[in-house]
Amino acid sequence: MQVGCSRRNTPPRRRAKAVPVRTCVGCRQRATKSDLLRVVAIADGQTMMVRPDPYGTAPGRGAHLHPTIECLDLAERRRAFLRALRLPGPLDLTALRHYVEQAGDDNTTTTTKQKRSTSS
Secondary structure, eight states: OOOOOOSSOOOOOOOOOOOEEEOOTTOEEEEEEESEEEEEEEEETTTTEEEEEETTTTSEEEEEEEESHHHHHHHHHHHHHHHHHOOOSOEEEEHHHHHHHHHHOOOOOOOHHHHHHHOO
């Protein structure tokens, strides 16, 4: 006679909720989807324009990027947007660069405010 393991007395196991993870096209580091900025390419006349998609609702293929100037510069230098978005030809990154610069300014202001409130 074999004695089996009864599951009646064991508490149910709860799984940790899965968090989506994406790779930054600039630094190639993996991060949670909420930490990265999604970007999409939109046709603007004859050129393709890379625009930020902070809500992740724009149609089409997207790429993910840390919202920092460093990662944007790396991605631009490595031509990562062309590969990730599967596009030929030059891309206009001015709208994305403007958005990232503003996000960097907002983070600097927030950090300064946080430092002031903690030191008081």
